[in-house]
Amino acid sequence: MRRRALLAAAAGIAAVAVMAPTTPASAKPPGATGAERVAADPRASAATAADRAVASGLDELRVSPDEAYQRTAVTPTGGLYSVTYQRSYKGLPVVGGDAVVIADGLGRVRDTAAAAGAVRGVPTTAEVSADTALETAKGRLSRVDDSRAPRLVVLAWGERPVLAWEATVSGLADGRPSIQHVFVDARTGEVADAYDDVKAGTGTGYYYGSVTINTSGSGSSYSMTDGTRSGIRCGGQNGSAYTGTDDAWGTGSGTNLETACVDGLYGVQREWDMLRDWLGRNGINGNGGGFPMRVGLADVNAYWNGSYTNFGHSQDNQRQATPIDVVAHEFGHAIFQTTPGGAGSGNENGGINEATGDVFGALTEAYANNPNDPPDYQVGEEVNLVGDGPIRYMYNPSLAGDPNCWSSSIPSTEVHAAAGPLNHWFYLLAEGSAPGGGKPNSPICSGGPSSVSGIGIQKAGKIYMGALARKTSSWRYAGVRSASLAAAVELYGASSAECAATKAAWNAVSVPVQSGEPTCSSSA
Template sequence: MKRSVAFALVASASSLAVALSAPSAGAIGLTAQAPPAASPDTPAQAADRLVESEPAILRASPKDRFLRHSALATKDGLNYIAYERTYSGLPVYGGDFVVVTNSTGGVLSTSVAQTEPLSVSTTPKIDAAKAAEIARTQISDPAEVAAPKLSVMAQGRGRLAYEVLVTGADRGRESKMHVFVDAVTGEVAEKSDEVRDGSGASYYNGPVTIGTSGSGTSYSMTDPARPGIRCGGQGGTAYTGTDDSWGNGSGTNLETACVDAMYAVSQEWDMLKSWLGRNGIDGNGNGFPARVGLSDVNAYWNGSYTNFGRSQDGQRQATPIDVVAHEFGHAIFQTTPGGSSGSNEKGGLNESTGDVFGALTEFYANEPAQYDPPDLSVGEEVDLVGDGPIRYMHKPSLLGDPDCYSSSVPNMEVHAAAGVQNHWFYLLSMGSNPTNGQPVSPTCNSTTVAGVGIQKAGQIFMGALNRKTTTWTHQLVRKASLEAAIQLFPGSCTEFNATKAAWNAVSVPAASGEPTSCGSTSNDFSMTLNPASASVQAGQQATSTVGTQTTSGSAQSVTFSASGLPSGATASFSPASVTSGASSTMTISVPANTAAGTYNVIVTGDGASVDHTATFTLTVGTTGNVVFNDTFETDLGWTVNASGTDTATAGKWERGDPAATTSSGVTLQLGTTVSGSNDLVTGRLAGTAAGDYDVDGGLTSVRSPEIALPSGTLTLTFSWYLAHLNNASSSDYFRVRVVSGSSNTVVFQQLGAASNRAGAWQTATVNLSSYAGQTVRLLVETADASTASLIEAGVDDVKITKS
């Protein structure tokens, strides 16, 4: 789509996850079960295919690899697929991004903060011990320093740094400080603290009903309907009682404080579900505990639980609705893409996020005037230090915080810096001249802004958070919220115009690549290739018809391009663009010197509202009977832990030259391959002991690129081995699956046993004819699934032929 995605061929890297059913048990299976009919790409598959096509917007380098981190589907039909990046095997801090699709897999937009491809040395000049020493000085009372992790920061062309977590206390308050120490100069590149300040008798909310557990004479302040939500004292254990009546309504009673906290977070949980389509505080149906009785004029979130103190005069606990929802708002910020650690500017946006969720929860609860009625002031009920609210969202400058964005805001103290986004949210929700009793809000550009209401404003804000990246700035929030307004309210310009007007009214400049108009995203199309594969000799051409069909809304212009071609090959389209419903002919010209092999060509249809991709499998230099062939001497795009759900802590699959290992006279990992010098192997290094790099901790998987299967009789062959000692069991395994659409089938399996099994190459043959005409992937899995066992596995010479 012209608005936000430009496509170009960069490095070969991909990540595709598929929901897997429970593995089949039993003996080796050598024949595939008949699969279900091919289904359209899932939204996550569509996003993965876009990543495989390497759009220039990802700022990818040849050393980058991508891993799908999460995929969130919301009730409005949008899908947010988040990715992490590595560079030369090191995690890239700030290299993450989010792809947004509709329910049919059409790519709507991308959220990428990285500004250019990385090109940096990965050899440190200071050691990890020195980095730890530097990091521990960043808080006043360090208790523990975690092992430094070498990483690349996505700053300019890249910055090599150690990430160090320092826990303890800082100036008397709990601290979990993430410190990035430059691995060349020893300077502190960045740091951020994970700890963010910030039926019962209730103090703030009158008689309320809260979720508790138990029966008879044994009850607990643990919410059975909202997993993870419980409340207790500073020891972390939920309060218990002999009856289900809690608190006495006093501002100094801690059980009463828990009633308020439990009620507030239950309202926030329900608001997230009803208004914003989010499942629980963490987005996956879970929440976090609350503690009360903190001996401090404060409340905070520490990355694991919320903690609430008291007012300065000691008469009230800091547990009104907006304060509780604020602290749990930090948990929401942390569990959306991009996490919570980052720059000072991100810290200010995090604080504002807490305020926004506090306001949303107050409006959802909608209590009468004698309790905690809805408003957009922060902490007015607790009156923390005797001066009224902590912050005003309609006019932050009433307490000295900025109403308008300026170059000084990113470096401000984070609670003060919250003012700009708070002011924006007020204008977006209420407008500059509300008629519902809320106060007038002056704008920085003297304009009048019409609000869209608290619920729509919350949906737009949540849509922006679902696009969050590790690097997060006011301009990136502006861009993300404008995209959210378009995609959440297709066919309407009201929400987009209000969102843009509110940002202009608080002086946040336009971001590069942000949408400038409210074009509809309800228009969609589908794209097919016929045929989806071809085999040619070097010097020849392959052709395919690219068909399009309007699937919703109006027809749109679609422009075609291709990536993933062999070196020197070209793809042309006649015509180069069509109106959806029409077709184009793709011609791939293969140079005479093209190396034999199978190439996955990603064909992209760049629409005016949405983008779609499809894979064309091009086999060069065969006699026509080889559909797919990989000896692992070059990288054809196999992806380790493509689903992001592997549990193995060591011995993960990798392509490379393996080292031999033995234990107790048993050959385990084979140092020889079937052909060439490389294979797929679980932890290719030998280590000091045989168990150093074997599979540990559970499952490791590796997934092939897409393979378009022609019609006819199809046969999969591959070389394999599974080796283990007698500490293995039948819970351990080596498996091969065929993934087609959203379904998968185990087509080969070898279980472990309580006996020594030496590594030895064997050949497996599987009939894939029932998958003819479908696009599939192979998924290879190995698991140390029970008690710790010494497990090794290898794969080589994977081939699919047609006869």
């Protein structure tokens, strides 16, 4: 049901072992031609082609005799299909063993990527007990609320694969919510790696005027549950959607949580529509699904925790952190997690994750084009979260003290600051270094081109979405550069202005040329 709001303030696919595929025609009507079979089920054709590529060890997909791939998902992306896989080694899951094959509905492989090379010679017997590993993991939190029994894995993210216990613990770290995956070396007992499902962010304003949002219900029973977008609902900290006896929500107050949900639903519904209309993605997770959101978090913050988004308030407690760019940022983390390779680990990967949230915030703000919150490539400009104005500036990250340019220090930079080079790249690609029309100029890093010509935010978004379809868990800035160039070539051709602009924008933020990266045949 569609409703008028008084104020806008604020499926899993089972793993399939890769084996010699059956003839794709087996489920088709007798006598159908090859072209008719493909047209009838392009998704199956793409999956079959990807399975064959994996089974043959094509390009980066080669593995050792002790490893096997399992297909985990087939996701439509911009007219192609992103087919993802996970590896096992002697029956153990390989963390960092993910791979992705890009294929089309005609059964042709377009691209491949793998997070790590083949695993060989790793012992499979632990010398450290699971209980000891769990206690080590708990030590990373200041308060432990819950934990999960560790599982034995091969961790392939580092310089060499190691046998490790993966322990999941949740609670508080430095007073903030945390759900950590801690990898304890099963031979030495040392922490080999860790990542946090909770991706923290911050917010913006809440006044959008009277807007229409999708809810559900009839008669005298209504719910802030979107009946048209699976998984999308909004409520308080108990996880239940707000309900009411009529179909009008919110009071217009910045402290009213029902009003915050009006804003939150308005934002995520615009993001869902933007993904469909501009980027060809079906829902937040790519397969027609989304995630719940909660408001009323007692913190000057907002975050994604791997299962839902949660939104707090400004420092003066006068506004909820649920405007378009913040809502779309937090759901942008969900998009990052549900594209190939998942969330990954490390500060550089985390910075890419944070910038991805900002990119989807900018895209959604542009798509909504609400006059009360015009598109501006700023993050948190309306909420004035702590009294300092915007939190980040995509066109010039240094205005908030973040790096404009990539350097060897990025891997040790705090994740929100490490987002700077990717945010800067996206603005340059979308708008250029001197866009005019009242849009701010954007600086170019030392050694870069004299200027960059923008291609428009929708095309820039398509290229970045195409890059995300090639993501692996070991992604760093070098990988984003190569993947985005592959996407630009796929979408627009090697001789296109779009490909040239993609390359020029990376050069302008000092991400170096990569060996074997796709080539643009025209100059920027």
